[in-house]
Amino acid sequence: MIRNMKKHTIPLLVFVSPALIAFILIMLIPMCITFFYSLTDWNGLNPEYNIVGFQNFIEAVADDYGFRNSIFFTFKYAVVMVVLQNTIALLLALLVNRIKKGKTLLRTALFMPNMISFVIGAFIWSFIFLQVLPTIAKSVYALRFLDQSWLGDSTLAFWSIVIVSLWTGIGYTMIIYLAALQNIPKEIIEQSKIDGANTFKRFIHITLPMIVPAITVCLFITMNGAFKQFDLVYALTNGGPGKSTRVLALDIYLEAFSSNYRYGYANAKAIILFFVVLFLTLVQLKVLKKREIQL
């Protein structure tokens, strides 16, 4: 038995080794180094630094108003994104799944923004927010409400970020839902039709339970993405106006790489972000795994 296990272990290790080595080199080791530096007051320049223990963590949690605001903002953003992105993507998937003609076209069109990088998308949209919408508002009287300071007002800037994130993110989520919808066996749907279930009931009792695995995946992806959001905010508002749209990742970046150069402190913040995301992911997986149906 033991011999047999050994026989399997070595080829297994050999096969996973390229990925494993890469993972250890570029993920695990830097992670450990990050944790080490989070215990120091290194500024990224001085050859010497002091070990300060958990002081950075204490400061981040107890004394850093900006960091707490970022956490709050990121949570708000994550909740809004998870709800909106999944609802809209699922509705679109249902729509695309239903129509007969132009399915491919619609699917491609909706997926397209996902292929553009976040930064390019942000530039396109900042042009739309700053130039296109005000121009439309000026020429069409009925649309004059579009003339807003989309990126220059703290509340509107949040929604501008949400709009652009949805624009880039929905296509990807929709494709996952679409695949799940197409995997539902036709017989079950027909059966329910014969039994007299209407569209709404069929959605609640057949479709939804059948696509729970896809929901798990999509919730996981959107939430994880929302917590790690960086490039879009960086390019669209750079955390402004003021500090009103500083997501966690941006706050960490600015702490480490602009002006302050408090690498040690920024690393401590990064570790906190890691544990927050880890905790949420574990809870979410546990809750949703229970609801999945295996055929």
Place this chain on the structure above:
Amino acid sequence: MKKLLLVFTTTLLFFSLLTSCEGGPAGPKQVELKVFIDQPRFRKQYTAYLDRFAEKYKKEKGVEVTYNLEMPDTNAGQLLRTRFASEEGIDIYSCHAMNDLPEYTKAGYAEDLSSQPFVNKLYDNIKPVVTVDGKIRAVPLESLFWGIVYNKKIFNQLNIKPALTVSELKENIAKIKAAGYIPFLLAYKDQWIPQLLLPLTVGGFLNSEYPDFIDNMNKGRGSFADLKEFFTIMDLVNANGNKRPLDIDANLGNVEFASGKYAMYVQGPWMAQGFLEQDENFEFGVAPLPLNDNPETAQINIAVSTCLCVNPKSENKEVALALINYILDENDSSAFYESLKFNPLAKVHKFETYPWVNTAMTYVEQGKGYIDPKIPQPVKDESGAVFQSYYLKDMSQADIINALDKAWKSSLK
């Protein structure tokens, strides 16, 4: 198993081969300088000047100098830190004299240049800018005389002069408004632009009514609340500007200001090129920003943005120092600075300055000029963000004072 071992050994050999490829030992007759300059837009000028130095050095000392010139487009500060951290042997590097030099000195990356011949050529009002801990640490390249820029055409047309007190400024504003112009251009989308109000306000007060402000802050017993009229000028500027400043970034700001609709702009003459690109006949001057009714507070800020330092750990220090001195060479320096469009800052510089520099110099010559106050960079960055929030009324004056005090305290750690 044997095969696996073979694969491992081959990989190991391959990597050791790669690492051993890094250049052989250099002879004494040949030196490669690693130069890091944060101004890619001047690559042509720098390369030409370095080549001329190499030629001269070979003739004089018989040593052939080659360069590894790095001019990063973005994130230069971060790159330079990585170069230092990985000990890549940078010989000469550029940095911001006000923002970065003190920190690089503290970390031991800025050689003491006080005894170098170039020091005697520098103008006396420039020396303190590149001095840290009582020693000259760099050769200055780009120097700035700044405050606000004003549209000369509007000022001539209305027959007004740049104000030196807040009361005069209010009178000017009334006249400008009556003539249908907007008194101030506010371009607050990029945080560094509202940030400019901080060095101007602190600098003006520091050199008139509150000479101990920075000292107190650095000792941890001061507060921005000490500057009684800190918000006076900011409120006046904000109240007399255009709408939606947070939609206007630096580039759009150039377009707007050169359009001739605005009389003044809290901005430095480093934007000159940007204004002139919009309208080559655009005429503007540089004037100080008054802070209250004491004309002493209205002064020109004198700063050095880019300077060159020598790394004390350089292996080719002799050549590096020769190059640093050549920057202010008796014969060649003048043409070099002129080609870069930098201001003259040493006795060897004999070229015509730009008209806007002259307007600033008239104030400096009257003694109305001060060296850019040493405000820690984190405080400057913080101010950019909180001044945006102040404009939007997301933050109160008390919040701003708290935030700036906190940033200053945290920079002392």
